Amino acid sequence: MTIVYTIACLVALGLFFAVVLYFVAQKFKVEEDPRIGQVESLLPGANCGGCGNAGCRAFAEKVVAADSLDDFFCPVGGNEVMARIAGALGREAVEKEPMVAVVRCQGTAEHCQKLNRYDGAPSCRVAATLYSGETGCRWGCIGLGDCVSACEFGGVHLDPRTHQVSIDTGLCTGCGGCARACPHHVIELRPRGPRGRRVYVSCVNQDKGALTRKACTIGCIGCGKCAKVCPFEAIRIENNLAYIDYTKCKGCGKCAAECPTHAIVATPIEK
Amino acid sequence: MKKTFAIGGVHPHDSKLSRQSAVEELPLPETVAISMAQHLGAPATPIVAVGDKVLVGQLIAEPSGFVSAPVHSSVSGTVKAIEPRADLAGNPVPHVVIEVEGDAWLPEIDRTPNFVGDMTLSAEQILARIKEAGIVGLGGAAFPTHIKLSPPPGKKAEVLILNGTECEPYLTSDDHIMRDRPDEIAMGAQIMMKALGVGRCYIGIEENKPEAIKAMRIAAIRFGGLEVVRLKKKYPQGGEKQLIDAIIGRRVPSLGLPIDTGAVVQNVGTALAVYEAVQKHKPLIDNMITVTGRCLPVQKNFLVRIGTPFSKLLEAVGGIPENAAKIISGGPMMGKAISNLEATTVKASSAVLVLTEKETKRRPEGPCIRCGKCADACPMGLQPFLLYKLAKMNRPDEMEQEKVFDCIECGCCLYTCPAGIPLLDLIRIGKADVMKIMRSRKK
Numbered sequence: 193m194t195i196v197y198t199i200a201c202l203v204a205l206g207l208f209f210a211v212v213l214y215f216v217a218q219k220f221k222v223e224e225d226p227r228i229g230q231v232e233s234l235l236p237g238a239n240c241g242g243c244g245n246a247g248c249r250a251f252a253e254k255v256v257a258a259d260s261l262d263d264f265f266c267p268v269g270g271n272e273v274m275a276r277i278a279g280a281l282g283r284e285a286v287e288k289e290p291m292v293a294v295v296r297c298q299g300t301a302e303h304c305q306k307l308n309r310y311d312g313a314p315s316c317r318v319a320a321t322l323y324s325g326e327t328g329c330r331w332g333c334i335g336l337g338d339c340v341s342a343c344e345f346g347g348v349h350l351d352p353r354t355h356q357v358s359i360d361t362g363l364c365t366g367c368g369g370c371a372r373a374c375p376h377h378v379i380e381l382r383p384r385g386p387r388g389r390r391v392y393v394s395c396v397n398q399d400k401g402a403l404t405r406k407a408c409t410i411g412c413i414g415c416g417k418c419a420k421v422c423p424f425e426a427i428r429i430e431n432n433l434a435y436i437d438y439t440k441c442k443g444c445g446k447c448a449a450e451c452p453t454h455a456i457v458a459t460p461i462e463k
Numbered sequence: 464m465k466k467t468f469a470i471g472g473v474h475p476h477d478s479k480l481s482r483q484s485a486v487e488e489l490p491l492p493e494t495v496a497i498s499m500a501q502h503l504g505a506p507a508t509p510i511v512a513v514g515d516k517v518l519v520g521q522l523i524a525e526p527s528g529f530v531s532a533p534v535h536s537s538v539s540g541t542v543k544a545i546e547p548r549a550d551l552a553g554n555p556v557p558h559v560v561i562e563v564e565g566d567a568w569l570p571e572i573d574r575t576p577n578f579v580g581d582m583t584l585s586a587e588q589i590l591a592r593i594k595e596a597g598i599v600g601l602g603g604a605a606f607p608t609h610i611k612l613s614p615p616p617g618k619k620a621e622v623l624i625l626n627g628t629e630c631e632p633y634l635t636s637d638d639h640i641m642r643d644r645p646d647e648i649a650m651g652a653q654i655m656m657k658a659l660g661v662g663r664c665y666i667g668i669e670e671n672k673p674e675a676i677k678a679m680r681i682a683a684i685r686f687g688g689l690e691v692v693r694l695k696k697k698y699p700q701g702g703e704k705q706l707i708d709a710i711i712g713r714r715v716p717s718l719g720l721p722i723d724t725g726a727v728v729q730n731v732g733t734a735l736a737v738y739e740a741v742q743k744h745k746p747l748i749d750n751m752i753t754v755t756g757r758c759l760p761v762q763k764n765f766l767v768r769i770g771t772p773f774s775k776l777l778e779a780v781g782g783i784p785e786n787a788a789k790i791i792s793g794g795p796m797m798g799k800a801i802s803n804l805e806a807t808t809v810k811a812s813s814a815v816l817v818l819t820e821k822e823t824k825r826r827p828e829g830p831c832i833r834c835g836k837c838a839d840a841c842p843m844g845l846q847p848f849l850l851y852k853l854a855k856m857n858r859p860d861e862m863e864q865e866k867v868f869d870c871i872e873c874g875c876c877l878y879t880c881p882a883g884i885p886l887l888d889l890i891r892i893g894k895a896d897v898m899k900i901m902r903s904r905k906k
Contacts, residue, residue, distance in 0.1 A: 308802045311789070311825065313885030321892055323802050324553025 227256045227281060234276050235266060240344045242267040242367025261285050268345075268365040289383040291366035293348075293359045296394050297333040297378045298455070300354040304329055304408040310336075320375035328407030331397040333357055333378045342373035361388070382438050388462040389443040391436055393418075395455045398431040405453070412455040418447035465670060467695035468705040471842035473875045475698055475796065477671050478632045481755045481762035486639050488766045489779055491563050495538050495770030496548055497523065499557040501809040502599040503606045504530030509559050515542045520569040520746050523559050532607045533597040537748040537768035540564040551773070551792055551799060551806035558807070561770070571744045578646055579742040582654060589658040589741055596740030597747050597810075601732035602626055602701060603793065605811035608733055612658045614722045620659045621725035624710055625652055625734055627668040627675060628694060628701040631794025634814045636751035637731050639764050641668070641675035644735060645682035651734030653686055654741050659727055665710045666691045666731070669700060698796060699873040703728045705842050717869050732813075747810055752776065756817030758784045767808055774804040776815050788820035796874045826883030837876035837886055843869045847876035847886045854893030859900055867894045868901065 231252040239247035243266055245254060255264050261283050266273050270290050278285035304327045310319055316338040324330035335355030340348045347363030348370050350356075359370075361384070371379040378396055385391075393412055397404045401413030414432035426440035427447060434456070436447070448458040500506040505528035517523060517536040524534040540563045547555035568574060584592070594609040614620050625648070629637040641648060652664045666683065668676050670693055683689035692710050699705055704715045706728055713724040721728055729737075732750065739745040747769070754763045759780050767776065773792070777783050783790070791798040793813055801815075837847035845866060853862045867890065876886040 311823070313828075313888040315885075315888070317892055318885065318888040321895070322552065322888075323800070324549070330553055 225256050228252050230280055231255055231277055234269075234273060234280060236268045236273065238268050238344055238365075238367075240268060240365070240367040240369055242365070242369060256281070267291060267367045270366075291368075291381040292361050292364050292384045292390070293366065293368070293370050293379050294382050294390065294392055294394075294457075295333065295357050295359060295379055296392065296396050298356070298394050298410045298457075299327060299329060299332045299408045300356050303410040304332070316373075317375050329397055329399075329404070329411065331376060331378075331399070332395070332408070332411075333374075334376065338373045338375070339370035339379060342369045344369060385438075385443055385459070388459055390438075391441055391443050391445055391448060391456065391458045392438075393434045393436055393455055394457045395433065398433050400432050404432070410453055410455055412451075413453060415452065417450050417452065418456060421446045421450045465693055465695045466709050467697050468700060468708040468842060470708075470844050471840050471875060472697040472699065472705075473840050473878050474696070475632050475878065477696065478757075479635050479638070479671065480633065480757070481635045481753050481764055482638060484635075484762050484764050486643065486751065486764045486766055489768070489771065489776065491538060491566060491768065492771050492775045494543065494560060494562050495768060496558040496560045496772070496807045497534060497537065497770035498550065498807065498809050499524055499534060499559065500550075501534060501605060501769070501811070502530075502532040503604060504528060504532075506557060507531060507534045509545050509557070511542050511545075511559065513542055513544060516540070517542060517561060518567050518569050520572050520744075520748055522746075526607075530607060530610060532599050533595065533746075534559075535597055535746040535748050536561060537770050538563045539567040549803045549806060551801045551803055553803050569744075573743040573745070578650075580646075580650060582650075582657070582742065584657075584741065586658045586660060589654055592741045593658070593737055596736070596745070598733065598736045598740055599747070599810050600730055601736065601750065601811055601813070602730035603797065603811055603813065605809070608729065608737065611727060611729070612655060614659070614727070615720075618720075618722045619725065620661050620722060620727050621663070622711060622727075623652060623656050623659060623661050623664040624706060624726050624728045625664060625666040625731050626701055626703075626706055626728055627666055627672070627679065627731040628706065629672070630669060630696070630698045630700040631796050631798075631814075632698075633755050633816050634753050634794050635755070635764060636753045636813050638672045638675050640735055640751055641672070641731055642678050645675075645678040646685065647738045648679070648731050648734045649682040649686045649689055650742065651736070651738035652689060654737055655727075655729060655734065656688060661727075662688050664689050667694050667700070667706055667710050668692070669694045669696045671696050699842055699871065699875065702842065702871050702873060704871065717866055750808070750810060750812060752808060752812055753814040753816075754780050755814065756787070756819075757822065758786050758819050759817055760784075767812075769810055769812075770807045772805050772807050773801055773815060776808070777804070777817070783817065786819045787817045789818045789823040791816040791818065796878065797872070825885075826881075828884055829882040831882055831884060834881060836879045836881065840875040840879040842873060842875060843871060845870060847890060848884075850890045850893060851884065851886045854889040857893075857896075859893065859897050862893050863897050863901070867897050870894050 235248040243251050245251040265288050274285040306326050314336050316334040316336045319334050337350045340350050345363050347360045349358050368381050395412035397411045404411040404413050412433050416429050419427040424440050426437045445458040448456040507524035508527045509524045511523045518539045521536045523536045526533050540561050543562045544560040548558040550556045590609050598608040599605040680691045683691050703721050707726045736747050749768045752765050752767045754776050790801045792801050874887050
C-alpha cells in the first residue's frame with residue numbers, strides 16, 4: 193500500500209510543479225531573435241575570438257543586430273561562411289581575402305648566435321618583460337611557444353631542436369590568435385596570396401644594419417635594394433627594416449632574389 | 464624584544480659569506496660607461512660632448528623632468544662616446560663613455576677622511592645640495608632622494624627611518640658601511656632629519672649583524688634623536704612598507720605612500736651619500752658592491768666607481784668559475800640576472816652574485832596543490848595563486864579587485880611554492896597591465 197501512496201504523491205507533486213513552471217515560463221518569456229541561433233549554427237563554433245568577439249554566439253548577436261555585414265568577418269569560416277550568413281539574413285556579404293599567419297623571423301642557432309641561456313618561466317611573455325633575449329637580437333622570435341598554446345587549431349609548431357616556430361598553412365585559419373600572443377609581434381597576418389604565393393620580409397629587427405648583421409646573418413639590414421628593384425613600389429624601409437605592402441605586392445619575387453641576407457621569403461607557387 | 468613586520472615573510476638562509484672580508488677599492492677600469500637612466504624617472508640629458516675632458520665629480524648630465532637626477536663623472540679623462548649601449552638586461556640605454564686618464568678630482572671635493580660634524584645649512588640648502596649631488600635611494604629602487612625628502616603638500620613627516628636591514632641573502636655592503644662609518648651615517652641621518660624637520664630617527668638593523676648594531680648604537684649615543692632598533696631576521700624586512708610596520712607599527716594604506724604613516728624611509732647607504740654630498744661636496748660617484756657566491760674562491764666587498772663593467776668586478780675575484788650558471792646583479796631574491804657582462808654598474812648596484820646550476824635551478828613546475836603557502840608568505844596579504852591564475856587568463860579588472868597593485872615583487876610567493884609555479888613572473892606582467900590601465904584612467 194505504501195508504494196501506491198508514494199507514487200501517487202510524487203505524481204501529484206510533479207503535476208503541480210509542471211503547471212507552476214508552465215505559467216512562470218509563459219510570464220517571464222524572453223523574446224529572442226530566432227536568427228541569432230540560425231547564424232550561430234552556421235559559424236564554425238571554434239570560439240577562437242579571431243573576429244574580435246568573445247565567441248561565436250557574441251558574433252552572431254552582433255551580426256543580427258547590425259544593419260550590414262560590412263564590419264563583420266569570420267576569419268575561420270572565411271568567405272564561404274559569410275556568404276551563407278548573408279543568404280540567411282538576406283544581406284550582402286563583403287568578400288575578403290583569406291589570411292594566413294606568417295612568422296617574420298628565421299633566426300635559428302646557425303644564423304643567430306646564442307649569448308646566454310634563459311632558465312626562467314617557459315613563456316615568451318615572461319621572458320620579454322625580463323630581458324632582451326638569448327641572442328644579440330632583441331626583436332625576433334623568443335622561441336618559448338606562447339603562440340603554440342594560443343593556437344586553437346594546432347596549426348603552430350615549435351621545432352624542439354631549433355626553437356623556431358612554423359605555421360602549418362593547411363591548419364591555419366587566420367584567426368590571429370598567435371599574432372596577439374606574440375610579445376615581439378613577430379607573427380603577422382597576410383593574405384594567402386594567389387595559389388599560395390606570398391612574399392614577405394622575414395625579419396622584425398629595427399636596429400641599424402651593422403648591429404643586425406652582427407646579431408644575425410639572415411636579418412634585414414635595411415639596405416633598400418629590395419625597394420629599388422620592386423616594380424610596384426610595394427616596399428618601404430622604416431626604422432632600418434623593409435616591409436612589403438601586400439596590397440601592392442604582385443608576388444614577382446624579384447626582391448627575394450635581390451636580398452643580400454636572404455631575409456625576404458617568397459613561398460613557392462602551389463601546383 | 465626583537466621586532467618584525469606582522470604579515471607574511473620568508474626565512475631564506477642568509478649566506479652572508481663576505482661578512483668578514485674587508486672593503487677594498489677596485490682599481491680603476493680603462494673605460495667607464497655611465498648610464499643616463501640610473502634612477503627611477505626620466506633619463507638624464509648629457510651636457511658634455513665627445514672629446515671633452517672631465518674630472519672626477521664633474522656634472523655630465525642634467526635631470527630632465529621632475530622625477531630625475533643629475534649624473535656626475537666617476538672618473539677623470541676624455542669623453543669617448545655618447546651612445547646607446549646595452550644595459551644588464553640587453554636593452555639599449557643612453558650611456559656616456561669616458562676613457563680614464565689618471566684620477567684628478569674636482570678641487571672642491573673634500574677627500575680627507577676627517578669627520579665634519581658641524582652643519583649650518585638650512586633645510587632648503589640641504590635639499591638643493593642633495594639634488595645637485597644626484598643622490599638616489601640606494602636600497603634598490605633608485606628613487607631620487609630629494610623628492611622623497613620633500614613630502615607633498617598637506618603631508619607631514621614625523622619620523623625618519625633608516626633601513627640597515629639588508630634582508631636579502633648574500634649582501635653585505637650595508638653591513639660594512641655601518642661597521643666602518645657609523646658616525647658618517649648618523650650625521651647623514653641628522654642632515655636628513657633637519658631637511659624633513661623631524662626630531663626622531665630609527666635605524667632598523669636585523670639581528671644577524673651584531674657588529675653593525677653595536678657600532679650604530681655607539682654612534683647613536685653621540686648624536687641626539689637616534690635610536691637603533693634590533694629586528695628579527697625575516698625577508699622582506701627591507702621593504703619600505705614592511706620596515707615601517709616593523710618599527711613603528713603602522714600600515715601604509717593600499718595605493719598610499721609611506722608618508723601617509725608619517726614615516727620617511729631611507730637606506731643607510733643613502734644616508735652616507737647624503738653626508739658626503741652635504742659635508743664633503745662629493746656627488747654620488749661610487750658605491751659599495753659585494754661580489755660573492757659559494758663557487759667563488761674569494762668573497763669581496765669593493766668600493767666601485769659607477770660605470771665600471773661587471774666583467775671587471777668578476778675579473779677582480781679571479782674570473783667566472785667553470786661551474787657558474789647565473790650571475791645576478793643584486794641579491795638572490797629581487798636581483799636581476801645579468802645577460803650582458805659588458806653592462807656597467809649603476810648608482811643602485813649593490814652586489815654581483817654568482818650562482819651554480821644547482822643553486823639556481825627552478826623546481827619543475829607542477830599543478831597547484833592549494834596548500835596556501837604563497838598566501839601565508841605574501842607580506843602584502845595578497846593571494847598570489849589567484850593573481851597568477853588571473854594574470855594567466857588575462858583578466859586585469861579582476862586583478863585590480865584583488866589589489867595586484869599592492870604587490871612589491873619581493874618573490875616570497877615564488878620562493879615558497881612547493882609546486883614550482885612561476886607565480887611572480889606572471890603577476891608582475893599582470894601588475895604592469897593593471898597599472899597601465901589605472902594610469903590611463905587618471906588622464
